[in-house]
Amino acid sequence: MKKIIIAIDGFSSTGKSTVAKQLAKKLGYVYVDTGAMYRAVTLYAMQHNFISKEYFKKEKLINSLAEIKLEFHFNTEKGFAEIYLNGKNVENEIRTLSVSQFVSTIAAVPEVRKMQVKQQHELGEKKGIVMDGRDIGTVVFPQAELKIFMTASAETRAKRRFDELIAKGENVTFQEVIQNIEERDKVDSSRKDSPLKKAEDAIVVDNSHLNPDEQFQKILQLAKEKI
Numbered sequence: 009m010k011k012i013i014i015a016i017d018g019f020s021s022t023g024k025s026t027v028a029k030q031l032a033k034k035l036g037y038v039y040v041d042t043g044a045m046y047r048a049v050t051l052y053a054m055q056h057n058f059i060s061k062e063y064f065k066k067e068k069l070i071n072s073l074a075e076i077k078l079e080f081h082f083n084t085e086k087g088f089a090e091i092y093l094n095g096k097n098v099e100n101e102i103r104t105l106s107v108s109q110f111v112s113t114i115a116a117v118p119e120v121r122k123m124q125v126k127q128q129h130e131l132g133e134k135k136g137i138v139m140d141g142r143d144i145g146t147v148v149f150p151q152a153e154l155k156i157f158m159t160a161s162a163e164t165r166a167k168r169r170f171d172e173l174i175a176k177g178e179n180v181t182f183q184e185v186i187q188n189i190e191e192r193d194k195v196d197s198s199r200k201d202s203p204l205k206k207a208e209d210a211i212v213v214d215n216s217h218l219n220p221d222e223q224f225q226k227i228l229q230l231a232k233e234k235i
């Protein structure tokens with residue numbers, strides 16, 4: 009079977025990572041969550057007081073980028089790779105609403121993107137990869153054999169994210185979650201460097217009315233046609 013690159017882009021909380029993980033498992037591919045990479049850099053910036061609600065010390069972050077080492081290590085129990093920031097597993101810490109509130113600001117910095125894209129190229133150079141994010145089909149791997157662009161209504165997405173955060177014990181309101189999703193979509197789609205947009209040759213999957221299994225089967229079928 010031919011090994012290909014599968015790029016899954018789309019708005020926040022469309023279920024990209026769920027389907028990307030399922031697909032990677034089924035095909036024996038590597039899954040890379042690029043959102044986790046931007047989230048880990050954001051966590052680093054928060055830990056070093058480079059960003060808060062009042063300020064963003066962009067130059068300080070840029071000057072510290074060489075200190076940030078991101079790695080993925082496969083967790084056999086969970087069945088996917090988790091992200092490590094300078095040797096520490098930060099998979100849970102990066103999923104909080106506070107990280108979500110700053111991540112789009114950090115992800116808009118060209119120097120941050122350049123560093124992430126370089127690592128993403130290295131991760132994908134052998135193909136056999138499912139990568140999800142915002143610019144995978146447009147910037148990171150414009151040559152990807154299969155490009156999916158996922159959408160769902162803001163309400164559906166906020167409901168999913170809200171349920172996830174509550175299940176993890178976070179103290180958040182539905183209003184905060186929907187506001188964050190809408191704000192991130194706006195910033196991600198309007199930034200100058202690598203804005204979120206559908207690649208011309210991407211296939212749109214609107215999963216507002218698809219359950220996770222229907223969505224998986226649909227995308228698996230598309231992948232099988234390319235392999």
Ligand code: C5P
Binds near residue numbers: 042044047116142
């Ligand atoms: O996918 P997730 O929601 O975890 O991504 C968090 C944020 O990281 C996005 O809202 C976006 O600002 C940024 N991101 C990006 N480019 C990617 C992946 C994520 O700018 N390829």
